[in-house]
Amino acid sequence: GDSVTQMEGPVTLSEEAFLTINCTYTATGYPSLFWYVQYPGEGLQLLLKATKADDKGSNKGFEATYRKETTSFHLEKGSVQVSDSAVYFCALSLIQGAQKLVFGQGTRLTINP
Amino acid sequence: EAGVVQSPRYKIIEKKQPVAFWCNPISGHNTLYWYLQNLGQGPELLIRYENEEAVDDSQLPKDRFSAERLKGVDSTLKIQPAELGDSAVYLCASSYRNKEQYFGPGTRLTVT
Numbered sequence: 001g002d003s004v005t006q007m008e009g010p011v012t013l014s015e016e017a018f019l020t021i022n023c024t025y026t027a028t029g030y031p032s033l034f035w036y037v038q039y040p041g042e043g044l045q046l047l048l049k050a051t052k053a054d055d056k057g058s059n060k061g062f063e064a065t066y067r068k069e070t071t072s073f074h075l076e077k078g079s080v081q082v083s084d085s086a087v088y089f090c091a092l093s094l095i096q097g098a099q100k101l102v103f104g105q106g107t108r109l110t111i112n113p
Numbered sequence: 114e115a116g117v118v119q120s121p122r123y124k125i126i127e128k129k130q131p132v133a134f135w136c137n138p139i140s141g142h143n144t145l146y147w148y149l150q151n152l153g154q155g156p157e158l159l160i161r162y163e164n165e166e167a168v169d170d171s172q173l174p175k176d177r178f179s180a181e182r183l184k185g186v187d188s189t190l191k192i193q194p195a196e197l198g199d200s201a202v203y204l205c206a207s208s209y210r211n212k213e214q215y216f217g218p219g220t221r222l223t224v225t
Contacts, residue, residue: 004155043216043219044156044204045216101156105153
């Protein structure tokens with residue numbers, strides 16, 4: 001079935017470090033891909049998305065590129081801040097838009113000052 | 114704009130007891146979702162409503178779980194009877210016409 005695999009966490013970095021969180025997917029069709037972020041005590045929020053191969057989603061300094069050939073959608077940020085500490089979820093949807101999301105297991109990110 | 118509202122935020126019950134969670138979606142959002150999030154895992158869809166109709170409930174354990182969305186607005190998810198393995202966070206989300214899903218803060222259930 002369709003699935004998403006994220007790199008194991010937790011991830012701990014120092015402020016201003018470079019961030020990569022790996023995400024790969026398995027899908028029977030041509031999915032849309034998403035990154036969601038969950039701050040402590042809050043609901044999941046859409047961080048960025050991409051709907052076709054080679055699309056780059058970006059928001060708040062984060063970016064991810066839809067790589068169909070490697071079935072990947074890795075999340076990157078050039079210089080992380082303490083406020084980026086959260087749990088990050090990669091997800092796919094095979095229905096137009098975001099109707100049926102399949103999530104990865106999440107990666108907890110902690111940024112130390 | 115008010116976000117998705119869920120209540121209660123926390124619930125502790127003994128096994129075999131019933132429990133209900135309530136969700137109020139964003140005004141105007143016709144699609145409502147209930148997700149189950151186990152500790153250290155991503156959310157998993159339990160049921161999706163389009164207005165009043167449950168259009169995808171394939172992952173809902175119907176022997177003990179039930180849901181309703183009367184009048185196509187608020188929704189209630191019920192578990193009866195609860196089991197120890199039901200301890201998790203129950204998330205509600207809503208969206209408008211296949212666009213972005215907006216998530217509530219969730220209800221954390223502990224079954225003892």
